[in-house]
Amino acid sequence: MTIKGVLFDFSGTLFRIESSESWLRAVLDEAGMTLSEPELLAKAAALEAAGALAGGSFPQHVPDHLAEAWATRDRTGELHRAAYTGLSRQVPLPDPALHDALYDRHMTPAAWAPYPDAEEVLEALQARGIALGVVSNIGWDLRPIFREHGLDPYVGAYVLSYEHGIQKPDPRLFATACDALGVTPQETLMVGDDRRADGGAAALGCAVHFVEHLPAAERPDGLRPVLDLVG
Structure with a gap:
């Protein structure tokens, strides 16, 4: 047919989606924060491994407390944010508010x-x-x-x-x-x-x-x- x-x-x-390095760099710049280049690259790699960037790599491991949110993440906006910010929070950042800022960044046209x-x-x-x-x-x-x-x-x-x-x-x-x-x-x-x-x-x-x-x-x-x- x-x-x-x-x-x-x-x-x-x-x-x-942009690379995890570009993603993290943009959010740090917007927040007026800096990391040394080696630390920035290490944090970006850790976020990538955690699967924290929607559209990037899948998580190497999903923690038990996020398993249900991850499995159903695309059914609601709330579950989607909870799943990805939960994965992001496995990686310590200079300010906890950066985890939500990273999530917000990935929804912008500049990230794609x-x-x-x-x-x-x-x-x-x-x-x-x-x-x-x-x-x-x-x-x-x-x-x-x-x-x-x-x-x-x-x-x-x-x-x-x-x-x-x-x-x-x-x-x-x-x-x-x-x-x-x-x-x-x-x-x-x-x-x-x-x-x-x-x-x-x-x-x-x-x-x-x-x-x-x-x-x-x-x-x-x-x-x-x-x-x-x-x-």
């Missing part, structure tokens, strides 16, 4: 950059009359990120887990997106980087295509194969 709609994941698919081929691919799909949507496991509103980076005009529907209380791979989230775009699952391609979460679309009957979750500089054209899949 002809593909009439394409759903995209957000983090690791269309956009990439589109993959190099994202706009080109979205524009080409839209020009072919393909309906486009974003389906994301997330605890906050990502629409300002798309607006700031000029990608919002291509997106016909945003289906965000925290707004529905449902996380991928639950097929209901993908069904909601298909309904919003006016396409059937059998006419839809889901593009994402997480084989478990994004692969849930297959249970609904969607075709699925995976991209690699890599830094933007290492994945300059990872989205372009989607154009061939749509035809």
Whole structure:
């Protein structure tokens, strides 16, 4: 069947979060605090290992007291903040308030950059009359990120887990997106980087295509194969 709609994941698919070093450096600068360069790099590496940066690496270990919040983190904004600030607090910082500041930073457009081929691919799909949507496991509103980076005009529907209380791979989230775009699952391609979460679309009957979750500089054209899949 002809593909009439394409759903995209957000983090690791269309956009990439900044490095943990850039993240920490920006928050320290905003707070007017300084660390020695070796200490800053060590703290950034520890935050990365803790999985404290949403969109970055997964935690090497989730403490028992955070296990439930982590498992359900994308169902509400409160759980999302609790999970990520809880992971961050495993790493001592000069001021405890920095943990919430780090969380706040990751929700800003400055913390994200589109993959190099994202706009080109979205524009080409839209020009072919393909309906486009974003389906994301997330605890906050990502629409300002798309607006700031000029990608919002291509997106016909945003289906965000925290707004529905449902996380991928639950097929209901993908069904909601298909309904919003006016396409059937059998006419839809889901593009994402997480084989478990994004692969849930297959249970609904969607075709699925995976991209690699890599830094933007290492994945300059990872989205372009989607154009061939749509035809």
